[in-house]
Amino acid sequence: MNEIREVAKAYYHGRGEQEKELARQFFKSLDADNNNVVCLQEYKKYVKSSLSSDDEVFKLLDKNGDKTLDFNEVLALYYMDKVSIPRCKVCDKLLLASYFSCLRCLGKPSYNVCCDCYGGGRYEHHHASSEFRDTRALLTMLDRIMDPKACEEDPNNCEKNDADQENGAKRSTSRSKSERILETLEALNAGFLLGGTVVTAVGAVAVAPACIIM
Structure with a gap:
């Protein structure tokens, strides 16, 4: 939870006044009696998301253990609701870290x-x-797909897909960033493999360098 708190705080201080006001309004929407803290009853009444409506999350958010949430503690909740923190498919634990x-x-x-x-x-x-x-490996893969030169310049971590080269496929250099993002998501759904196994996404990316993560 500490990482979630730090990320939420960084977002708040790094964004413009309009977005900060949205966070403040979120806090006010929970603080029904206007005493500048959110108690468990207020939390349960106003928080509707299935992610955040149980006592478990309230206790995690309550950093100082005073059974109320101040603004900084609610910031973490605001972030969690925005990004939809998933749960483990096996033990149902909130996936607050990698x-x-x-x-x-x-x-x-x-x-x-x-x-x-x-x-x-x-x-x-x-x-x-x-x-x-893991989540960091996924981010590394996305970064390398978005910047193909990173794979070209680091032969120890990346390999060319010879099969695609033989078929005459060429990487486009004129695609916009948004187009690359869409192609990356399609590629992921088509089934990218990492760890040295070279697989390209069918119909998504013309040539996909297989970046070795592990």
């Missing part, structure tokens, strides 16, 4: 498990464990 996702199931819906359940093999899934990557 976790593992099945690449082939992203958005279908996603299949996410906590580090303990993944590392301990305490899950049953129709895709192999080699299809899973």
Whole structure:
């Protein structure tokens, strides 16, 4: 939860006044009696999301243990509601830190498990464990897909897809960032593999460098 708090605080202080006002209005919507704190009863009454409406989340948010939430503690809740923090498919724990996702199931819906359940093999899934990557590895993969030059310049971490090259496929250099994002998401849904296995997404990316994460 500490990482969530730091991220929420950084967003708040790094954004413009209009977005800060939205966060303040969110806090006021929970603080029914206007005493500048949110008690458990107010929290349960005003928070509607299934993610945040139970006592477990309230206790996690209550950093100082005074059984109320001040503005900074509610900031973390505001962030959690915005990004929709998932739960582990096995133990149902909120995934507040790094976790593992099945690449082939992203958005279908996603299949996410906590580090303990993944590392301990305490899950049953129709895709192999080699299809899973942690959140940081996923971000690294997205970064490399968005910037193909990173793979070209680092032969120790990336390999060209010879099969696509033989078929005469060429990487487009004129695509906009938004187009690359859409292609990346399509590629993920089509089933990217990392860890040295070279697989390109059918119909999504002309040439997809297989960036080795693990």
